[in-house]
Structure formats: structure tokens, C-alpha cells
Amino acid sequence: MNTPVQIGLPQVVLFLIAVLGIGLLISSLMGLFSSRRELEVFEDEDGRRYRRWRKRRRELRWKRGTSGIIMLILAVSLLWLTFAVQSYLGLTNDIKVARVHANTFTNDPHNMDLQLTMLDKNGNPTSDERYSINGDLWRLECVMIKFPTWMNILGIHSSYKLTRLEGSYNDSKLESSSPHVVVELNGGVGDFFNQTYGNSLTKPFVDATYGNGVFEPADGKTYDIYVSQTGLYAKQASN
Template sequence: MMIPVISGWFQLVLWLAAAVGVALLLSSIVGLTRGHTVRFIDEHGRHVHLRRRQLGAKRVSGGVLLLIVALALLWVTSMAQSYLGLTADIPVAQVRATQIEGMPHMMSLELTQLDSSGHELSHKTYLVKGDRWLLQGNIMKFAPWMNMLGIHSGYKLTRLSGQYDDPNMDSNEKHTVVVLNGGDDDFFKRTYKAAWSSPFVDAAYGNAAIAPADGLPYNIFVSQTGFYPKPAK
């Protein structure tokens, strides 16, 4: 299971903005609650320290303004982080499938698996029965607060198979199934039954990218919700 963390200069700017927002928030709270110490000598000659809270108009207005700025900065940062998480799709694989001449419903499929940075992990060619291909995998969708930290949905490619255009053939003909990366590996059992997952994982499910064997190259991406194919330019 790969769990990408969104990085880059924009992500760094958001983290710095969030840190500044938290610092301003703490500063505004301290400013509104801070008092001053009055020192005097009582009638018995003892030194007495008395702490008094200052709530002058200038202090209150300055503290409230700082509080508003801090909350606004944190809100803008969280919205920007959520948008970045929703639009930062991760490259997963590249697929090119071509129908073999003289062999109906049989395709030669090239599959290149990529890591979360787009670097090649493996490149293999398969003979797959069918008219279209399915690249399947598992998705672990994290809670929104984890996406705000830059943590993308986790994913793992588990299966490559074929599908026929004719529903009758799809019901009766043999299918090709290629297990990738060890398959499901008890993914659903471990995720659903593990007590640690509930605060962090919103959903765990299977998903597939599907496209015809038309000889065109496709780039496969994973979004926050699942896999999808996109014709390569």
C-alpha cells in the first residue's frame, strides 16, 4: 500500500502559513488574558505582589484584531490544503493495449507500474483475453483532517484483467486475470477490523480503471476517490 504525501513549494508555503496562524492565535489569546503585576508594601511592611488583568480598550481591540487575522489565516490555509488534496492526482501506471491481428478478442497489453513520484517500478507485457482492460486496486481513503496535512489516499494495484464488449461473451467466455503486487493481501479484513483505523480511515474499497484495447497509451492516476485512465498526449 502506497500512501503519498503531497510535497512541493506550495505545500511548504501552506505549512508555514498554518504555523504563522497558530502562532498568531496563541499570541492573541495571551494578549487578551495577560495582566500586569503591582508591587506595594502593606501596613505590616511586607512586600506584596498583586497581579491584575489589563482589559483596556486598546489592548482588547488589538487582541481581537489579531485573533481575527489568525483565524482567517488558518481558514484560508485549510481551504487551500483541501483544494490541493482534491486536485493533486498521483501517477500510478501507464497502459497500452492493442488487439492482436488474427486473434479476435485477444490483446497485447504493456503495463508500466510507477511509484508516487512517477518513476518506473516495472514494465511487463501480457496477453489478455477481451476487448477492454481493467486495472484494479485497493483504495484507503483517509479522514479529511489527514488530507489537510498533505496525506493523499493510499492505494495498491492488485489485479489486471480483460472484459468483453458483448455481455453474453463476458458471461460465458474465459477471462484473463493477472495478480499484481501480491493481490489483495487481506487488505479489507485488516483495514475494517483494525481498531487503529477508525479515527484515520474514512473508507476502504476496491476500484478499477477501464479502457478499450484501442492501441492508444493511457496514463493511470489515483485521485482522492479512486483510479482513472487518461489518454496520454
């Protein structure tokens, strides 16, 4: 599985804002629920006097806690802003994971010559292979691990793994009766679902696990494949 961690200046700034918000939150709560100390004077049988500080129980100080309430509102607002902005950055910062180019044969329209280039999270090629695939459309599949929203503040992108390449036919009759070629990528799906979502140790940190795929026609055009926080999608390559 690939789990990109997107750490840059925006994430650093948001982390500092979150720390400030948590600090204000703790300070404001301590200000609202503060304890008092009172000086008490005791006198024994011989007339000697003793002084002792006595700590009163914590109580809610509404009248003197106005500034604390304002700080509390400010702290919650900063934390909400941090999560909202980081979630937006995570949802809009997609990663290019592959490039696909497929051509059909003139004398064999239901077969294609396909070139698949897989990329790492920095856009560098990790493999470049050619395949002969049956069908009119190519389909690239992956498995995904979606993390809880609160983990976005750490810049953690959804995990993904490209698992399968195959073709399909536009005609449903051909789809059910014609041969298919399935290419397993990166070891396939394996026992992915049982090892992640079914594992009680990973459940607090895993929001969902699922399979996802994108398909396009073998029209001779080149497509860039991106992974978002929710799955794969394809765009025609600009170069």
C-alpha cells in the same frame, strides 16, 4: 501501499503560514483571557506595613481585547487559507502510476495482447509485462486509503496499491459465459480492509478505505493511468 508525500515550496510556505496562524491564535486567546496583578498593602498590630502582589483570576477583557479579537480573526483566516490551498494542491496534483497498451487480434476479436508498465511515484518504471487477456475491455483495479482533510497540510496524498488486471466483454451474455483471465498485481488485495479501516489504532488517521478501478477498450491506443485523491482514471498518452 504507496503513500506519496508531496513536499515542495508551496507546502513549506503553507506550513510557515500555519505556524504563524497558530502563534497568532494562542497570542490572541491569551490576550482576551488575561489575568491581573494588584498590589495590596497590609498592616499588622504593631503598625508595620507589608506589600504583596495578588494575582486576580482570569477574566474576559472585551474592552481591552479588541486587538486580540482582530488577531484571532486573522489567525483563523490564515489557518483556513492554509487548509483550503493545501486541499486544492492535493486534489489537483495527481500521480501517474501505470501505462497500458492493448491490441485485439484480427482473427480473435474477444482477446487482447496487453502491455502493462507500472511506475513509481516519480514516474520511473518498476515493471513492464505483457499479458494475454480475454475480453473487449481491460480493467485495472486498486485499493485506496483516504486520509482526513487536516492531513493535507502535511502534503500526504491518498495511499494506493494496484492489485488486479482483468478483462471484460461488451456483450453481457459473453461476460457471464466466456472465460476470464485475472492477473494479481503486488500480492492482490489480501487482508487489506481488515488491517486498515478495521484497526482501531488506524481509525483516527483513516477517513475511508475502498476499491477502485478504471477500464478502457483494447483499441490499440496507449493510456496513462493516474491516481488522484479519490481513485484511478485514464488519459490517452501524448507520446
